[in-house]
Amino acid sequence: MDQTSMSTAQLEALTYPEIVANTLDDQGLARRCPLDNGRHEGIPAFDLGDLDKLPLELLSKALVQIDLRSLTDLRRVNQRAMEVVDSIMQYQVIVAHAPNSLRGILAIGTGQWITCQKLYDQLCIADCDHCGAFGGYLYLVTCKRVCFFCFSQVPDYLPLPPSDALQRFGLDRRIPKSVPRFRSIPGCYTREETDIRTRLTLVDSACARQAGIALHGSVSAMEQHATDVASMRRLAYAAKRMLKAEGALIPTPHRPPPAKAYDGRETNPRRFLAIVRAPWLDLRTRSLEWGFHCLSCLYMDDPWQWTAKFTAETFHGHFEECGKKMEVGDCPMRRQYVGWLEYMGLL
Numbered sequence: 001m002d003q004t005s006m007s008t009a010q011l012e013a014l015t016y017p018e019i020v021a022n023t024l025d026d027q028g029l030a031r032r033c034p035l036d037n038g039r040h041e042g043i044p045a046f047d048l049g050d051l052d053k054l055p056l057e058l059l060s061k062a063l064v065q066i067d068l069r070s071l072t073d074l075r076r077v078n079q080r081a082m083e084v085v086d087s088i089m090q091y092q093v094i095v096a097h098a099p100n101s102l103r104g105i106l107a108i109g110t111g112q113w114i115t116c117q118k119l120y121d122q123l124c125i126a127d128c129d130h131c132g133a134f135g136g137y138l139y140l141v142t143c144k145r146v147c148f149f150c151f152s153q154v155p156d157y158l159p160l161p162p163s164d165a166l167q168r169f170g171l172d173r174r175i176p177k178s179v180p181r182f183r184s185i186p187g188c189y190t191r192e193e194t195d196i197r198t199r200l201t202l203v204d205s206a207c208a209r210q211a212g213i214a215l216h217g218s219v220s221a222m223e224q225h226a227t228d229v230a231s232m233r234r235l236a237y238a239a240k241r242m243l244k245a246e247g248a249l250i251p252t253p254h255r256p257p258p259a260k261a262y263d264g265r266e267t268n269p270r271r272f273l274a275i276v277r278a279p280w281l282d283l284r285t286r287s288l289e290w291g292f293h294c295l296s297c298l299y300m301d302d303p304w305q306w307t308a309k310f311t312a313e314t315f316h317g318h319f320e321e322c323g324k325k326m327e328v329g330d331c332p333m334r335r336q337y338v339g340w341l342e343y344m345g346l347l
């Protein structure tokens with residue numbers, strides 16, 4: 001088969017649109033966080049005061065650079081504010097084509113770290129920020145485009161409880177304000193359908209790590225500090241216990257909590273709490289691309305390859321390496337599938 005001859009029908013036959021990932025956008029965001037676009041009833045008209053003296057174009061340019069929490073707060077002030085925000089091109093695109101990304105940001109409360117322009121820019125990028133493959137998802141803590149493989153595997157996309165971040169990165173008593181944090185939405189997450197019944201407060205791992213490195217000067221100094229603090233706590237506890245045993249009038253010492261084991265599993269539900277599916281807005285063709293999965297990869301049962309997403313552009317090359325070179329082995333299902341590919345003239 002000539003690479004360029006794959007028809008839309010053939011492409012559809014060789015691929016499938018989605019896997020059930022149970023990410024944040026599967027938690028009823030439209031109901032939990034309605035954007036109420038176009039609903040002006042019940043909101044006072046009024047104007048924007050001195051801001052109205054600016055030309056609309058200039059106002060839009062300024063507003064697109066403010067954080068999404070402030071922007072959506074402003075939008076609620078009155079009808080005029082709503083009209084102005086709704087007229088921002090980037091806001092219109094987000095609401096029309098990726099409303100769950102905005103809903104997700106507002107629902108978990110990361111809007112103060114993300115501008116409207118940043119979210120729009122991420123919709124216009126196709127590639128995963130980490131590996132460069134097609135990224136069909138957004139990580140809404142720092143607003144980065146990611147692929148399934150990376151958000152399930154890479155430490156940067158595993159948000160941490162503040163206490164874990166303090167301990168791991170040798171931070172003092174508080175996580176710096178510059179480190180994005182969020183409160184999760186209760187729901188059913190991961191492909192294993194893990195129920196998360198409470199709202200968890202979590203911080204971005206990569207930013208917390210950077211804050212630790214900045215505080216200590218280097219990765220090794222940060223790690224050494226974290227180790228030293230843990231040893232000091234253990235020594236202090238042992239010393240107080242000894243004094244208490246000898247009859248000293250001191251409060252009963254509390255055993256320092258053991259260092260929590262790092263749970264980097266790909267099935268850790270924390271990895272799914274701030275992830276939404278998001279289309280790529282291809283500015284060359286003015287079209288939306290959600291990406292799709294390769295059926296041959298599914299038949300090959302590769303534990304990770306089948307989560308990869310492709311575009312019409314990248315799939316041709318992939319099929320040459322995957323579907324056309326499928327090793328049938330003694331698997332009757334694969335044999336049947338390859339027979340079907342031959343029958344369809346796809347091999």
Ligand SMILES: [Zn+2]
Pocket residue numbers: 128129130131132133135146147148149150151
């Ligand atoms: Zn990736």
Ligand SMILES: [Zn+2]
Pocket residue numbers: 294295296297298318319322323
């Ligand atoms: Zn494949």
